[in-house]
Amino acid sequence: MSEDPTLLLKKSLVEGSPHINALSLLASNGEPIAYVPENYPIFSEIDIYVRILRTLHESMPKFHQVDITLSDNRHIIILRTTGNKYIVCKTQQNPNLGRIYLVLRSLAYRLGGT
């Protein structure tokens, strides 16, 4: 039986601490399935993520992972899971990317069955 996506995201947030600010799991149409922390204003950013995903689908239908660096050195990392859902990770400034990738790949694997 698969674990609750919110619990998995919470676990990954702890594992990626203090480098990950927020994690969300989006359906293929961009609709949020789960997100942490629970008070994170995901809905104010959802429009941006949907537009990014749409662009990626059109230009690179087989994309697996995208890392966008913002001007303040925060990163937005989008990772496709095997279940065709998307993990969106927003990091702190200057994160330890090696550690974040380990956490996100592990999360993608765990979410694969959900």
Added chain:
Amino acid sequence: MTLWDVIYYLFTKWRTITIPTMIILSFIIVVFIVLTRKMSRLEQNFSSLFAEYLKSIKIISDGLGRSLSSTNVERIIERLERIERRVAPLPRRRYEVKEFARLDELARYFDAYSLTISSSEGLLVESTLKRSDAEIDAATVVELYEMCIKAFNRRAPILVLSDLDYGMVIGKIESLGLYFIMRTNVMNIYDHDYLYSFFKSISAYLERKYMSLRES
């Protein structure tokens, strides 16, 4: 010129010598011979006592030639131990395999100048260095390690490199696909126990921290 040459000279050539002078000279010669023999015996005693009492101590001869009472021996032992402490290099600290909760604690225990963990893509996982230096180390270690392994044409969990100032220990934890790079005192990289304890400790630390990510 031997002693007999001197005596022969005194008796044959030095005709002005008086009888009392001859007696005094003979007495001095006899005393000299007796003392020489006595000194030789004392020296033998000294050596045997040293061998008996100071078996485990590296002795630096201080020219002592006195007969030794047990009190003297104890005093000499103390003195030699003081000399040994002053002359011998400081004994190396023993490093043991230990569990650490944090990377900086591990680095401190092993007297590391810096310690950085890198992912297989050369991205920073964690480090004791400031970010800009840590990212350079993380990117360097993967390339450096793989280059050395290719050159040696065999796998090795740990490699040591050095210049005159410091030693560098690089390696890979195969089970996790993580690389590490540590800078330390150049003497440490010649110490097998140090390297063994360091590798075991860092393996345990990383496996405890990252194996849950890898297993999934």
